[in-house]
Amino acid sequence: MNERARAEEHLRIIRILMERATVYRAISAPTALAGGCLALLFAIFIQMREHRWAAHAPEVMRHISARQFAALWLAALVLVIIVNTFFVWREAKRDNRPLTSPAMKLALRAILPCLALPAAVTVWFFYDGYEFDNELLLVGVWIGFYGLALIATQHFAPRSLVVLGWAFLLSAVLMTIASRQLEYYATPLVPNVAMGFTFGLYHLIYAACVWRSAPAALGPE
Known part of the structure; x- marks a missing residue:
């Protein structure tokens, strides 16, 4: 395929994605709801476990290890x-489209470069970084690059999803600016609260806004 044909194909796929933006926004709402609920549950679990063990063994600074x-x-x-x-498979099946469609491949090509550094930082954290209580750094990278x-x-996704991305990115920026002040509380209180607040609360707000603004986007079952 020559460059002209490849460019035309990309434009065609982008047009398809833009035309289906409302549907994709509706699909993202239940995922955001599930992700938000899970994040809040995990944050509450970690917080309760820390407080429970702190009451029994206050001399120990932390009870959930960095790796855990x-x-x-x-x-x-x-x-x-x-x-x-x-949810993506269900929507593809409803429209008689393959799960790994050209549109999905284009979306993955846009997203995956933003996940390379978080993946590398995560591997480093499990291998070596955990020894220095770097949870705040790890969480900041996760939040920021998820936003990115x-x-x-933004060229084919619904605007609400891009706004959500900016909320994550700006949260990571603020965490970086205030990192010195947060370091005192960083293990593991602040990183856990940050994860629950962003991946939990932000996703729940997003899901609520999407369902409220476009209740008919899901279409008939």
Whole structure:
């Protein structure tokens, strides 16, 4: 395929994505709801466990290790990916389209570069970074680059998804600016609260706004 044909194909796919933006926004709402609920549940679980053990062994500074903290949140990520895949598959099946359509491949090409650094930082954290209580750094990278991944879809995604991305990115920026003040409380209180606040509360607000503004976007079952 020559460059002209490739460019025309990309434009055609982008037009398809833009035409289906309302549908994709409706699909993202249940995923955001599930992800937000899971994030809040995980944040509450970690917080309650820390407080419970602090009452029994106050001499120990932390009771969930850095690796356990990261592993719990990665488990939440896996669950959300499974939920999102189900909703995308259901919508593709309804429209008689393949799951791995050209539109999905284009979206993945926009998103995946934004996930390379978070993946590398996560590997580093499990290998070496956990020894220095770097949860705040890890969480800041996760939040910021998740926001960048959403913003990267701005040419074909619904505007509400891009706004959500900016909320995540600006939260990471504020965390970086206030990192010195947050470091005193960083293990593991602030990183856990940050994850619950962004991945939990932001997603729930997004889901509520999408369902309220476009209740008919899901279409008939």
